[in-house]
Amino acid sequence: MIWQLDLSVLTLIVICAFATIMVKDLLSAAIIFGAYSFLMCLLWTEMGAVDVAFTEASVGAGVSTVLFFAAVYQTSRKVGARKSGRLLSKAFALIAALLTGLVLVIAEADFPGFANPFTPASLHLSPYYITQTLHDTNVPNMVTSVLADYRGFDTMFETAVIFTAGLAVIAILRRFKKEDRHDLPEPYVISEGYPDTIIRFVARQLVPFIQLFALYVVAHGHHSPGGGFQGGVILGASFILLAISFDFKIVLGIMSERWNVLLGNIGVLIYAGIGFLCLLLGANFLDYSMLSKVLPATDKIMARSHGMLGIEIGVAIAVMAIVISIYLNIVSHGKYDKGL
Amino acid sequence: MTLVVILLTLTGLVFFFATTIGILRFPDFYSRMHAAGKGDTLSSLIILLALVLYNFHDINLANLLVAIKILLIVVFIFMASPTATHAIIDAGYEASIKPWMKKPEEES
Amino acid sequence: MHSIVADYNYWIYILLMMIGLYAMLAKNNLIKKVIGMSIFQTAIIIFYVSIGAKEHATIPIIAHGHGAVEAAIDVAHYANPLVHVLMLTAIVVSVGTLGVALAICLAIHRKYNSLEEDEIQEQLQ
Amino acid sequence: MDSFFIGIGVALCFLMLLTLHRAVHGPTAIDRIMGVNVIGTKTTILLVVIGTIYHRVDMFVDIALAYALLNFIVTIAASRYFHHRKNLIPKGYGFRIRPEEKK
Numbered sequence: 001m002i003w004q005l006d007l008s009v010l011t012l013i014v015i016c017a018f019a020t021i022m023v024k025d026l027l028s029a030a031i032i033f034g035a036y037s038f039l040m041c042l043l044w045t046e047m048g049a050v051d052v053a054f055t056e057a058s059v060g061a062g063v064s065t066v067l068f069f070a071a072v073y074q075t076s077r078k079v080g081a082r083k084s085g086r087l088l089s090k091a092f093a094l095i096a097a098l099l100t101g102l103v104l105v106i107a108e109a110d111f112p113g114f115a116n117p118f119t120p121a122s123l124h125l126s127p128y129y130i131t132q133t134l135h136d137t138n139v140p141n142m143v144t145s146v147l148a149d150y151r152g153f154d155t156m157f158e159t160a161v162i163f164t165a166g167l168a169v170i171a172i173l174r175r176f177k178k179e180d181r182h183d184l185p186e187p188y189v190i191s192e193g194y195p196d197t198i199i200r201f202v203a204r205q206l207v208p209f210i211q212l213f214a215l216y217v218v219a220h221g222h223h224s225p226g227g228g229f230q231g232g233v234i235l236g237a238s239f240i241l242l243a244i245s246f247d248f249k250i251v252l253g254i255m256s257e258r259w260n261v262l263l264g265n266i267g268v269l270i271y272a273g274i275g276f277l278c279l280l281l282g283a284n285f286l287d288y289s290m291l292s293k294v295l296p297a298t299d300k301i302m303a304r305s306h307g308m309l310g311i312e313i314g315v316a317i318a319v320m321a322i323v324i325s326i327y328l329n330i331v332s333h334g335k336y337d338k339g340l
Numbered sequence: 341m342t343l344v345v346i347l348l349t350l351t352g353l354v355f356f357f358a359t360t361i362g363i364l365r366f367p368d369f370y371s372r373m374h375a376a377g378k379g380d381t382l383s384s385l386i387i388l389l390a391l392v393l394y395n396f397h398d399i400n401l402a403n404l405l406v407a408i409k410i411l412l413i414v415v416f417i418f419m420a421s422p423t424a425t426h427a428i429i430d431a432g433y434e435a436s437i438k439p440w441m442k443k444p445e446e447e448s
Numbered sequence: 449m450h451s452i453v454a455d456y457n458y459w460i461y462i463l464l465m466m467i468g469l470y471a472m473l474a475k476n477n478l479i480k481k482v483i484g485m486s487i488f489q490t491a492i493i494i495f496y497v498s499i500g501a502k503e504h505a506t507i508p509i510i511a512h513g514h515g516a517v518e519a520a521i522d523v524a525h526y527a528n529p530l531v532h533v534l535m536l537t538a539i540v541v542s543v544g545t546l547g548v549a550l551a552i553c554l555a556i557h558r559k560y561n562s563l564e565e566d567e568i569q570e571q572l573q
Numbered sequence: 574m575d576s577f578f579i580g581i582g583v584a585l586c587f588l589m590l591l592t593l594h595r596a597v598h599g600p601t602a603i604d605r606i607m608g609v610n611v612i613g614t615k616t617t618i619l620l621v622v623i624g625t626i627y628h629r630v631d632m633f634v635d636i637a638l639a640y641a642l643l644n645f646i647v648t649i650a651a652s653r654y655f656h657h658r659k660n661l662i663p664k665g666y667g668f669r670i671r672p673e674e675k676k
Contacts, residue, residue, distance in 0.1 A: 001501045002626055004579050008586035010460045012593060017464055017487050019597040021471045026479050027654060031605045033483055034647050035596055038609075038616045038640075039589075040490055045623050045636065048507045048527040049497050053620075054636050055539045061613070061643035064486070064546055066650045071479060071550040073654060075557040079477045080564040086476060093474035101466040108462065114455050117502040117524040126500075126530045127523040133510070134521070140510040142529035143536065151533060158537040165544030169551045185558065196430065199649060202423040209416070210642050217635065224509065224632055229540045234639060241646050244653065319540065326547035330554060342574065349581055356615070360591045363611065369603060372595075376607050380614045387581075391621050394574075395630050402631060409634045410621060413641045417614065420645040424610050424652075431652035432603045509632055 001115055005046045013039045024079050030068035037065060050225040051143040054217075058230050062237025063323055066244070070331045073188045137304040139222045147227065148308040152286040156271050159315055163268050166322035170261075173334035187333045196245075203245035210238040218316045222305060228312035232319025239324050243331070248338050251328065257336060260321050260328075267318025274310050341393065348390035355383035368440030369432050377425035381418060388414050457498035464491035478556065478563045482549045489542050493535045500528035508532060578626050585619050606651045613644040 016036040023029050037060025044053035112119035129146050139145040147155050175181050214234035221227030243251045255263075275286040283290035288307025289300040298306060332338060362375025392410045396403050468491055471484025508529040510521065553563060560568045589612055596608025617640045624633025 001503065001505075002579060002582070002623070005582050005586065005623070007456055008583055008590075010456060012586065012590060014460060014463060015590075015593060015597065017467050020483055020487070021467055021475070021480070023597075025602065026477070027651075028602050028605050029480065029483055031602065031609050031651055032596060033486070034651075035593065035609045035612050036487075036490075038612055041636070041640075042616055042619055042623075043494070044497060045620055045633065047497055047501045048505060048627070049500070049532045049535070050507045050509070050632055050636065052493070052497060052532050052535050052539065054639065055536050057636050057639045058643065059539055059543050061640060062646055064543055065647050067543075067546060067550055068479070068483075069650045069654070071553060074554055075479070075563055079480065080562075080567065086566070090474045093470055096473055097466040097470040100469055101462050104462045104465065108455065108458050111455070111458055112499070114457050114498055115501050115503040117505065119499060121499045121531065122502065122523075122528045126528045129529055130508070130523050130526050131521050142508045142510070142526070143532050146529050146533045147536065155537060158541060161541050162544045165541075165548050168548045172548070172551045172555050183558065196427075198426055199423060202419055202645075203649075206416070206419065206642065206645070213638065213642060217639075224635055225507075226635060229536060230639075233540070233543070234643070237643055237646060241649075244646065244650050323543070326544075326551075330547070330550055333554065333558070346577065349577075353581065353584055356585070356588055359611070360588045363595050363608070364591060369601065369607075372604065373607055376611050380611055384614055384618055387618050388621065391625055391630070394625060406631045406634055409638060410630075413617065413621070413634070413637055416638070416641040417617065420641065421610075421614060424645050424648040427649050427652040428603060428606055428610065431606075431655040435601075435603065435655040437601070437603070506627060507629060507632055509629075511629070 001047045003115075006043075009039055009043045009046060013043065025077060026072045026079060027069070027077050030065060030072055033068060034060070034065040037061070051141075051227070051230075054225045054230045055233070058233040058237065062240065063233055063327070066237075066240055067327065067330060070327065074185075074331065074333060136301065137308070138301050139305055139308065141222055141224065143225075144221050144227050144308060144312075148311045149286075149288065149304055152275075152311065155311075155315070156275065156286070159268055159271055159318055162322050163264055163318055166264055166325045169326045169329050173329045174336075175334050181335055184333050184335060187331065187335065187338055199245050203241055207238050207242055210241070211235060214238065214316075218312055219309070221312055222308065228315030229319055231312070232316035233323060235316065235320040236323030236327070239320075240327050243327070248328075248332060251324070252336065255324060257325075257328075260325050264318050264321035264325065267314045267316070267321060270314030270317065271311055274307060274314070278307075341397075345390045345394045348386055348393070352383040352385075352387035352390065355379050355386065359383065369437050370429065370439055373425060373429050373432070377422060381421045384417050384421075385414055457494060457501075461491050461494040461498065464488075464494065476565050478553045478565065479550075482546065482553065485549065486542065486546065489538070493538060496531045496535050496538075500531035502527055575626055578622055582619060582622050582626070585615055585622070589615050603652070603655065606648060609651075610644070610648045613640065613647070617641050617644065 016032055016039060020029050020032045020036060041053050041056040044056055129142055133139060133142045133145045137145045137149055214231045217226035218228055218231035239251050278287050278290050279285050281290040281293055288304045291307050292298045292300050292303035295303055295306055359375055359379030363372050366372045366375060388410055392407045396407050464487055468484045468488030472481050475481055502524060505525055505527045508526045557563055560571050562568055592608050592611050596605050599605045599608055617637050620633055620637040624630040
């Protein structure tokens with residue numbers, strides 16, 4: 001960590017958070033929230049959490065801010081006028097927030113010192129990961145090896161949570177039959193019939209690079225920051241860029257709804273399937289070392305490395321499909337005929 | 341070599357500073373956008389060039405790869421940043437923001 | 449004064465948590481509440497990553513160079529990778545929760561044509 | 574040389590603070606978009622600078638590359654709003670209503 005940058009970036013973050021809450025226009029709040037996410041990414045980088053920073057970079061710049069914009073476009077930008085009866089509830093909320101802060105400040109006295117290498121969190125489990133990663137799995141990026149191997153079970157259910165979120169969005173918004181759609185509002189369309197050649201040209205040049213870069217991130221996650229989550233989000237963001245600069249239809253032409261949901265399933269299935277394959281080969285669930293029996297010319301250590309790669313690919317496919325699905329549902333009000 | 345790096349970085353910083361002054365002080369949206377679009381792209385080019393020089397201290401494959409990646413960042417900033425500027429200015433034009441005049445128009 | 453500077457990250461995380469909680473409780477607009485929830489999430493992530501930070505430590509990727517592998521790995525030299533893993537997945541899951549929350553906002557707006565909490569409650573009564 | 578780059582980083586943070594004034598207070602939403610766009614470019618450069626301070630630029634350059642590629646999406650998505658809806662400063666928006674908005 002670099003404490004000079006730490007102090008400056010944290011101060012900027014607090015200003016951004018205050019502004020996001022105070023500003024009385026939802027579009028502006030979403031824009032300032034974008035700046036907030038940029039600063040967050042800087043904070044993680046400066047504290048040495050490169051993988052977290054990469055995730056924040058791809059999520060904040062590519063997906064979450066755009067989802068906010070989409071929601072604001074489809075509903076309304078206005079924040080209602082202040083009413084007199086609200087003052088009491090605001091006072092209660094302020095008291096509750098201050099009480100929570102007070103409890104946390106009291107608890108802060110017992111926290112281990114910041115940037116102390118001998119905190120309890122860094123003494124018991126993580127030294128094993130740090131010293132043994134290269135020996136056990138031949139993967140220099142500890143975060144990848146802990147994510148996909150040592151704590152692979154955890155990550156599998158995280159992927160399942162994201163998959164469930166995608167299903168929930170479909171269940172809430174999507175109307176499959178045309179006759180059910182009479183009460184739906186007309187989606188707000190920005191790209192349809194808008195002949196901006198410059199933006200279209202640049203987007204068309206950039207999208208292949210973004211997708212190639214995403215594949216690189218997935219494949220190179222063992223040796224540098226990156227991995228399945230980041231690559232999947234970047235792949236999804238490339239489709240979002242296509243949808244914004246061209247048309248809603250062009251994304252549906254490349255990735256129809258059927259394929260999208262199918263890919264989400266396939267991603268989670270690849271993850272669980274590799275786990276079951278290990279089970280069939282006589283090891284524990286998600287213990288990739290037994291994969292050396294199936295994979296040609298690999299010893300047990302390299303088999304763990306290759307097993308991780310398989311899992312990252314599954315995660316990337318699932319995350320990409322879910323991100324696209326959430327975006328398409330929100331921008332088209334679940335109608336899938338036109339949208340942002 | 342170090343001197344060149346320091347000089348380039350400081351030049352970039354000066355341009356960044358000019359950009360920020362422009363963003364803060366210009367009177368209307370179009371002139372602010374002019375400062376933001378031009379200054380940002382140029383100063384990012386200069387600072388990133390300085391960082392390429394600094395990291396390219398001895399010639400081997402890894403350093404070459406890093407240099408190429410940083411230059412790729414420059415290329416993408418040169419593609420994306422002017423387009424973003426164009427998009428924002430277009431939005432401002434569509435939203436019918438009036439350009440600033442030296443003599444304020446008569447009150448109507 | 450010393451503790452304020454030394455534990456700056458902890459103070460800021462408490463402050464951000466209070467801001468997020470206040471926004472979730474006091475704001476009338478549903479999307480503002482969702483933004484408050486996101487700020488709350490990032491406050492928790494700051495807390496975790498701050499626990500894992502170590503002074504004079506580098507990023508948790510072993511510098512393998514080309515061929516030269518360090519024989520002994522100093523634990524204090526690398527930041528704690530465990531918290532990074534937990535928070536990495538938390539960020540991606542937060543996209544999922546954000547998507548579901550915004551979808552619920554859209555569904556509410558469909559039915560009541562408003563995103564304000566009190567207007568919706570008036571219509572419900 | 575490290576302290577030089579730390580100084581550069583802090584200076585860039587200070588410039589971001591000045592830009593943040595435009596992003597937070599900017600009279601219209603479009604000024605805010607512009608501020609966020611400039612902050613995004615500065616973030617890309619600061620990421621490479623931090624990598625230089627850590628002496629591990631090869632690890633940090635990927636994140637900066639991701640930003641250089643994706644930064645563009647937010648700006649385009651935000652600026653497209655004004656093509657159909659032209660209410661730039663509707664009443665009651667912003668922190669407080671300025672005198673010139675009351676006209």
